[in-house]
Amino acid sequence: MKPATILRIHSIISSALDLAVRYDWADRNVAKNASPPHARKREPDPPSPDQAVRLLNLV
Amino acid sequence: MRSDRSRHGRHGHHRPRPHRAAPQRVVPRPVYAGTDPVTGKPRRLTQTCPDEASAAAALGKLLAWADGDHFPNREATVGQALSKYLEVADLELSTREAHECYFRRTIGPVLGEVKIRKLGADSLDSLYTPLKKCSRLCRRLPRTEPSATRRASTSVMGDAARCATTAPPARTPATAAAVRISAAR
Numbered sequence: 091m092k093p094a095t096i097l098r099i100h101s102i103i104s105s106a107l108d109l110a111v112r113y114d115w116a117d118r119n120v121a122k123n124a125s126p127p128h129a130r131k132r133e134p135d136p137p138s139p140d141q142a143v144r145l146l147n148l149v
Numbered sequence: 150m151r152s153d154r155s156r157h158g159r160h161g162h163h164r165p166r167p168h169r170a171a172p173q174r175v176v177p178r179p180v181y182a183g184t185d186p187v188t189g190k191p192r193r194l195t196q197t198c199p200d201e202a203s204a205a206a207a208l209g210k211l212l213a214w215a216d217g218d219h220f221p222n223r224e225a226t227v228g229q230a231l232s233k234y235l236e237v238a239d240l241e242l243s244t245r246e247a248h249e250c251y252f253r254r255t256i257g258p259v260l261g262e263v264k265i266r267k268l269g270a271d272s273l274d275s276l277y278t279p280l281k282k283c284s285r286l287c288r289r290l291p292r293t294e295p296s297a298t299r300r301a302s303t304s305v306m307g308d309a310a311r312c313a314t315t316a317p318p319a320r321t322p323a324t325a326a327a328v329r330i331s332a333a334r
Contacts, residue, residue: 091280095285099251099280103273106227106234107265115225116265123270126277 093127100126180208182215196223227268228261255280 104121111119139144179193193254194211198204222229231252235245259276 093273094332096277096280099255102248104258106230109234110225110230110265117220120268120270121273
């Protein structure tokens with residue numbers, strides 16, 4: 091599973107626990123102290139202008 | 150002889166824990182809070198505290214709850230909180246579907262039955278770390294069937310099932326329970 095997906099799972103759990111705290115079901119949100127992985131920024135590798143020209147000429 | 154009223158009195162007491170557990174810890178005696186409107190059974194509130202002073206404070210809080218109409222669910226599980234969240238949260242349809250999918254596939258089988266009050270940050274970390282290596286926790290999570298909505302959308306739109314693979318039926322709850330990550334501390 092990618093870090094971004096785990097981060098999403100963490101945010102779902104955290105939101106649910108926030109609600110539980112608001113409802114007095116819990117005293118604090120333990121998800122605030124958990125350490126989910128950091129989502130890595132995507133590094134796209136687009137075609138260079140020359141490659142793009144060649145690609146479009148082929149079409 | 151003690152009257153029924155005193156046995157079921159709503160005033161509460163501190164009930165010392167057995168010595169073998171932790172001599173200084175006390176538990177307020179369950180505070181009677183009327184009957185449950187749904188089940189009709191008597192409702193008793195209780196809370197474990199680290200010392201006498203906080204037990205007295207907790208007892209006051211429980212008595213206040215018993216006097217009012219608001220009964221917080223102190224035994225709520227993560228699954229209940231997530232279900233409630235999905236019920237009340239203002240989410241777009243696709244976001245809701247995705248959240249339900251993560252709940253059904255990953256969060257529910259691992260943490261669904263865990264009580265929120267027993268949950269710690271370490272329990273969550275011990276879920277996140279193995280998830281990095283394998284989304285099914287190396288086959289410790291059961292395979293799940295796609296939801297009815299997902300099945301409908303995949304059949305109509307020809308979209309690949311992103312949620313889960315079909316094939317064999319889900320494992321029994323007992324198997325799922327056996328693989329649950331322990332959150333008890």
